[in-house]
Amino acid sequence: MSASGNDADDDTLCPIAHSTGLVGDRWSILIVRELLLGQSRFQDLQAQTGATSQMLAARLKRLEADGLVERHPYSERPPRHEYRLTPKGRHLMPVILALRTWGEQWCKPQSEQPATRMFHRACGSELELDGKCPACGGLVAWTDMRGQPSEAYAEERARRAADFTDHRRAADAQTQPDR
Amino acid sequence: MSASGNDADDDTLCPIAHSTGLVGDRWSILIVRELLLGQSRFQDLQAQTGATSQMLAARLKRLEADGLVERHPYSERPPRHEYRLTPKGRHLMPVILALRTWGEQWCKPQSEQPATRMFHRACGSELELDGKCPACGGLVAWTDMRGQPSEAYAEERARRAADFTDHRRAADAQTQPDR
DNA sequence: AAGGTGGATCTGAAATTCATAGTGCCGCTC
DNA sequence: GAGCGGCACTATGAATTTCAGATCCACCTT
Known part of the structure; x- marks a missing residue:
């Protein structure tokens, strides 16, 4: 299932092994985070992730090969493209959100404000870290959320x-x- | 916040960068998966993750230093221990679940059965891949689920x-x- | 005492990642 | 129309990580 050189994760039934085969490294995750945040240009991705240019180029190539990212020209002469997530890539949002929740709860100095506040699209209330809506009283699906950076x-x-x-x-x- | 040698992820507000600093690699994730599945011995972890012994030893050391894992002696002379997740480690469950969902939906040949079926503790129904309970009609929190390997x-x-x-x-x- | 077990650690080769430097292309300015 | 500067990469060699495979050690079993 991996178009890239990955292996050793195709001969198992475990879906987690498959997932980590494609996005099981720091850079891929950070790149997906940026793309989800709406960045799309090489430069911006590099600046925000801190990856070297060759790491970024290599990872983008792999993400594209694996069908998470699409290259989309915004100028020919010189050939320039944006990078955009495919649906497959966009569906990594829950993974990113889970990492966010965990990072906020267990890796930050104190309860300083979350870096990004999440809101329930339906009712506008700010969500708890765990994804619960205090107004509606239940877990909110990731498709019903909206984020707002502090x-x-x-x-x-x-x-x-x-x-x-x-x-x-x-x-x-x-x-x-x-x- | 990282007791290990990690850096470059402490000087940002982004919780995702913090998280990936601790568990942003294939092996750590697979190890956490195993520990969540209830494995606790070195050998079992090695067999199920496919890591080399030194990778495993190194990662366990780091996970312990970062407070995700506790070493728990079950024999002195020779010193032997089990590895168990701390609460901090156990709270990675949502990340693992999100990776599971994504892997099942986007990385598996077809809709063959999920490797692990999840059930709602409260009502016993099998959950959808996205975490919805068909009986109760809403998202179920990870603490209210129970898994059953196929x-x-x-x-x-x-x-x-x-x-x-x-x-x-x-x-x-x-x-x-x-x- | 011989062999087996579980949990590591050592060693040297192979692969990955890094910092740094450079390239190709083009549009803009002067 | 020459030079400048921005963008998206690519090249290079050093440093680091990972790997396979062997070894070690302290016990336990027979």
Whole structure:
């Protein structure tokens, strides 16, 4: 089921082994996170994930081969594309949400605000970390949620984008100091 | 927040980056899966995950350092222990369940039976892949579920355990052919 | 005492990942 | 029309990780 070079995960019935065969590494997960957040350009993905360009290129290639990502041209001459999630990729949302919940509950200093607040589309109330709607009193499906990054998190992301172009400019200046 | 050597994931607000810092690799996820399934001994973990012994030892050490796993002696002289999930580790269940759902829906040949069937503890009905209870008509929290491996999957696991001890015996025989 | 078991650790080869540098293409400016 | 700079990669060699396979150690069984 994996179009990439993965193996050893095709000869088992365990669906978790299959999943981790495709997205069982840090970079793939972070890339999917970014794509879900709406980023689509190489540069932005690189800035926000912190992956090296070749890691990113390699992972995107694999994600595309595995059918999670589609390359979508937004300019020919020079050939440029956006990367977008396919339905298969988009359905990783529950995995990302579960990682979010766990990270917020068990890996953060204290209960500072979640980086992204989630709301119930139907009634507008803010959801609990575990996905319960305090108004409707039940678990909400991921398709019925809407996320809103906190101000602090939005700022962090903006800074990362800025730092990235800065750093790049600096490197270029060093490479060609006086030509 | 990571007691292990991980870094680069502590200076962000993103909970997903934090999570993947601790469990963002294939082996850790498979190990957690096994522990959730009730395995606790080194050998069993090795057989079912397919990790090398040193990978397993290293990952268990890291998982322990990060507070996901507890080492629990069941024999001194020689020191032997079981590995058990802490509450922090057990709360990864939703992540594993999400990976399961995705794997069943998008990575398996067809709709063959799920490897593990899930049931609603309250009413006993079998849950949909997406976690809905057909009887109660809503999403069920992970704490209200119970899993039941299919026969085929149980057999696969038994075979893996058997193959592992066989393989080990074979290797030993080769190493010390006639002493 | 010989052999088996469970849980590791060591070693050297193979593969992956990293930092860093460069390339190709184009549009824009001057 | 030459040069500059942005974007999306690719190339390279060093550093790190992972692997297969052997070895070790302390017991236990026979």
